[in-house]
Amino acid sequence: MSGPLISIDRLTRHYVVGGETVRALDGVSFDIGQGEWVAIVGQSGSGKSTLMNLLGCLDTATSGTYRLNGADVETLSDDALADLRNREIGFVFQTFQLLPRATALANVELPLVYRGLPRRERRALAETALRQVGLANRMHHRPNELSGGQRQRVAIARALVGDPSILLADEPTGNLDSQTGEEIVRLFGELHARGHTLILVTHEPRLAARCPRAIKLMDGRILGDGPGAEVAALQATRAVGT
Amino acid sequence: MTALLDNLAMALGTLRANPLRSALTLLGIVIGSMTVVAMMSLTEGLRLKVKDDLALLGSDSFAVSKWPAPSFGDQDWHKYEARKPITREMGEALRSLPHVSGVSIEESYQRPFAVSTNQRSTKPVIEVVGAVPDVARSRSVSLAAGRMLNDTDVQLSRKVAVIGADVADLLFPDPAAALGQEIRIKGASFEVIGVSERMGSILGLESKDGFVLLPWTAFELALGRVQNNNLVVIASSSEDVPKAIDEVVTTLRRLRGVAPQDENDFDYFTNDSVNKMFDNLALIINAASLGVCALALLVGGIGIMNIMLVSVTERTREIGVRMALGARRRRILTQFVFEAVTLSGLGGVIGVLLGAGVAVGARELVQVPASVPAWAVLLSLASACGAGLLFGIYPAARASKLDPVEAMRTE
Numbered sequence: 001m002s003g004p005l006i007s008i009d010r011l012t013r014h015y016v017v018g019g020e021t022v023r024a025l026d027g028v029s030f031d032i033g034q035g036e037w038v039a040i041v042g043q044s045g046s047g048k049s050t051l052m053n054l055l056g057c058l059d060t061a062t063s064g065t066y067r068l069n070g071a072d073v074e075t076l077s078d079d080a081l082a083d084l085r086n087r088e089i090g091f092v093f094q095t096f097q098l099l100p101r102a103t104a105l106a107n108v109e110l111p112l113v114y115r116g117l118p119r120r121e122r123r124a125l126a127e128t129a130l131r132q133v134g135l136a137n138r139m140h141h142r143p144n145e146l147s148g149g150q151r152q153r154v155a156i157a158r159a160l161v162g163d164p165s166i167l168l169a170d171e172p173t174g175n176l177d178s179q180t181g182e183e184i185v186r187l188f189g190e191l192h193a194r195g196h197t198l199i200l201v202t203h204e205p206r207l208a209a210r211c212p213r214a215i216k217l218m219d220g221r222i223l224g225d226g227p228g229a230e231v232a233a234l235q236a237t238r239a240v241g242t
Numbered sequence: 243m244t245a246l247l248d249n250l251a252m253a254l255g256t257l258r259a260n261p262l263r264s265a266l267t268l269l270g271i272v273i274g275s276m277t278v279v280a281m282m283s284l285t286e287g288l289r290l291k292v293k294d295d296l297a298l299l300g301s302d303s304f305a306v307s308k309w310p311a312p313s314f315g316d317q318d319w320h321k322y323e324a325r326k327p328i329t330r331e332m333g334e335a336l337r338s339l340p341h342v343s344g345v346s347i348e349e350s351y352q353r354p355f356a357v358s359t360n361q362r363s364t365k366p367v368i369e370v371v372g373a374v375p376d377v378a379r380s381r382s383v384s385l386a387a388g389r390m391l392n393d394t395d396v397q398l399s400r401k402v403a404v405i406g407a408d409v410a411d412l413l414f415p416d417p418a419a420a421l422g423q424e425i426r427i428k429g430a431s432f433e434v435i436g437v438s439e440r441m442g443s444i445l446g447l448e449s450k451d452g453f454v455l456l457p458w459t460a461f462e463l464a465l466g467r468v469q470n471n472n473l474v475v476i477a478s479s480s481e482d483v484p485k486a487i488d489e490v491v492t493t494l495r496r497l498r499g500v501a502p503q504d505e506n507d508f509d510y511f512t513n514d515s516v517n518k519m520f521d522n523l524a525l526i527i528n529a530a531s532l533g534v535c536a537l538a539l540l541v542g543g544i545g546i547m548n549i550m551l552v553s554v555t556e557r558t559r560e561i562g563v564r565m566a567l568g569a570r571r572r573r574i575l576t577q578f579v580f581e582a583v584t585l586s587g588l589g590g591v592i593g594v595l596l597g598a599g600v601a602v603g604a605r606e607l608v609q610v611p612a613s614v615p616a617w618a619v620l621l622s623l624a625s626a627c628g629a630g631l632l633f634g635i636y637p638a639a640r641a642s643k644l645d646p647v648e649a650m651r652t653e
Contacts, residue, residue, distance in 0.1 A: 058565075079572075086567065097559070097566075111568055114564070116245065
């Protein structure tokens with residue numbers, strides 16, 4: 001396929017809060033290619049969550065364009081966005097967002113339910129995905145019977161199961177202790193090595209520094225875009241300077 | 243199809259997760275469906291039994307009287323009291339009509355009599371009738387023993403009697419030996435020549451077996467003449483009943499001197515007209531119980547709406563996650579509507595089972611007539627599901643309109 005996987009151009013998102021316009025995202029442009037591992041880094045209020053929601057097709061921009069895998073996201077209907085999320089995007093959330101009453105297997109099957117796959121096919125794919133994240137022996141456990149790291153692995157399996165174009169992870173290590181967090185980051189590394197496109201939204205410079213590429217946001221604008229270590233350092237000097 | 247099964251599985255999963263809450267929510271619907279099925283089963287049973295018990299007349303017969311047909315409303319009795327009596331001659335005149343094969347002329351007092359033997363006596367509850375032989379056909383009397391009244395009995399004013407099963411039971415310890423025994427009515431003796439088979443009762447209340455049939459000539463000698471007679475006209479066949487009615491009405495109007503513009507000064511009725519009246523009553527009862535049911539379903543439906551709103555609020559995050567993973571809004575809508583309908587449908591099924599249980603239990607234990615009509619079952623299931631649908635849509639619509647980002651952020 002020609003062209004970048006993601007192409008955003010002067011993407012802007014304004015909120016009106018109490019009669020005041022908040023420029024959460026203010027004219028952001030970048031491309032992300034197939035197979036890249038990109039961190040979107042910034043402090044809270046920098047606009048990174050807004051950007052993540054836009055990239056995840058959970059929200060639409062006030063202005064600007066967003067092309068995902070050739071589709072012009074801004075023009076799509078609600079239903080088309082739902083289908084796009086289902087096929088193109090695998091979400092990993094900070095708080096895991098697993099359904100508490102469903103088993104690991106049922107949780108992982110969920111995106112395939114909405115894709116309309118028959119039960120048997122769903123089950124087979126979900127089992128494969130859980131094996132990939134090392135949870136072959138935890139398939140029938142419910143989230144409250146799993147550790148934090150295991151829950152996040154279930155969430156990653158759920159994100160992977162539909163074979164999406166992008167894995168979009170929002171602070172995936174935020175609710176984990178450092179050792180478990182490290183395991184998850186290593187898992188991301190493996191997924192990247194296998195050719196998955198990863199976008200990792202984080203406020204931690206150390207995590208961003210480990211990504212091949214990082215985009216640093218501040219006040220809704222791009223402060224830097226380049227190799228992870230450089231952009232993370234850039235943030236460090238700025239932080240000292242202010 | 244897969245989506246349908248998935249929805250059903252999800253709905254059942256939610257119900258299982260909150261069994262107590264689901265059960266309480268179901269209660270209103272359960273009560274509603276139970277009421278419908280139980281009430282309709284009982285009225286249906288009653289209706290069928292009434293039809294059976296009130297088959298006083300054969301399908302080829304109709305009654306003619308100066309009194310109105312049995313009914314429930316208030317009657318202006320003075321109007322009927324003032325009517326001219328129907329005389330024996332009028333009854334006899336009907337025999338020659340082309341579509342009339344027989345006329346039972348029945349003469350009786352409005353008050354009942356006591357009937358006795360030397361040893362025993364009944365309470366004064368026995369209907370004593372001065373009859374002609376056609377009474378056997380008009381009353382569908384079949385005899386357990388002996389013979390029926392005949393023309394000779396009438397011509398010779400024989401002091402003979404055919405007695406009902408109740409009378410035989412009360413007076414003769416061995417009913418089989420009743421034949422040839424003497425019974426006394428107001429001091430006059432009659433020989434028992436026939437004992438009727440048991441005919442049962444009207445709804446278990448009024449026995450149809452407390453009667454004594456006498457030749458009308460003997461009746462008048464012993465008890466005095468009654469001016470007014472009740473007639474039962476037997477048509478040449480069931481199909482001929484309308485023609486026979488026409489002929490009888492025309493003849494009676496002429497004999498009774500009714501002016502062309504005046505209404506009949508007598509009444510007639512067939513079994514059908516009696517049944518129709520009871521059908522109307524059943525309809526009224528059913529309408530009333532439908533009202534009760536609608537009310538219960540309304541209450542149940544509001545309960546469902548309430549619990550679904552709670553459920554949507556509790557599961558806001560889940561809804562957000564589902565949307566993020568690719569659930570279209572319509573899918574969320576159908577999921578919650580499905581849950582509501584599953585909930586109410588389950589209530590309907592339980593209600594139907596309980597209602598049928600009540601009806602059958604009443605029939606088996608208290609001998610109340612009951613028959614569970616299929617349409618009542620379908621009606622209550624459909625209305626239970628309908629209530630779920632109606633009251634489930636609003637909460638489901640709220641769920642489907644949630645913003646996924648906001649929804650996932652709630653705790």
